[in-house]
Amino acid sequence: MQINLSGHHVEITPALKSYVETKLTRLERHNDRITNVAVILGVEKLRQKAESTVRISGREIYAYAESQDLYAAIDLLADKLDRQLIREKEKQKDHKHHH
Template sequence: MQLNVTGHHVDVTTSLKGYVEKKLDRIVRHSDHVTDVHCILTVEKLRHKAEATVALRGATVYADATEADMYAAIDALADKLDRRVKKHKEKLVDHHAVPAPKNGA
């Protein structure tokens, strides 16, 4: 997974980038098809916004979160991305497959 973290009106420190990387590692655990993650951190007055685009094999998942604190916004973003990646993974699984008949019946 390649992670790009950029900031608008905020300096992306090593601790902030490390926090984003730690939180987004959870997404990789759910789907091993994650190729690229682009995260944008924005500060506008008292609003802290974190948004990310996750490139999966065959799809792109986007989420954003706005909170009063940047770390809270990153937490909310990670939760949203986690749910959306899980949902995408469930769509790929064929739930309508007919089970194979048993030989003994």
């Protein structure tokens, strides 16, 4: 799983990069076919923003989060992606049972 991290008015420090990688690597628990995760961190006025597109074998999952703290925004983003991947997994399970 490849993680591409970029910043919009945000300096991507090694600590920030490491935090994002730690948080998003856990997504692989739900889906081992994730090929790429693109993350954009940004600041707009006083809001810290984090958004991500996760590519899973031909499909994409998108999530967006904002907070007053960038690390909190990353946490929220990781949780949203986590939930979306769990839902995706449930849908696939249901789909298999209906055939």
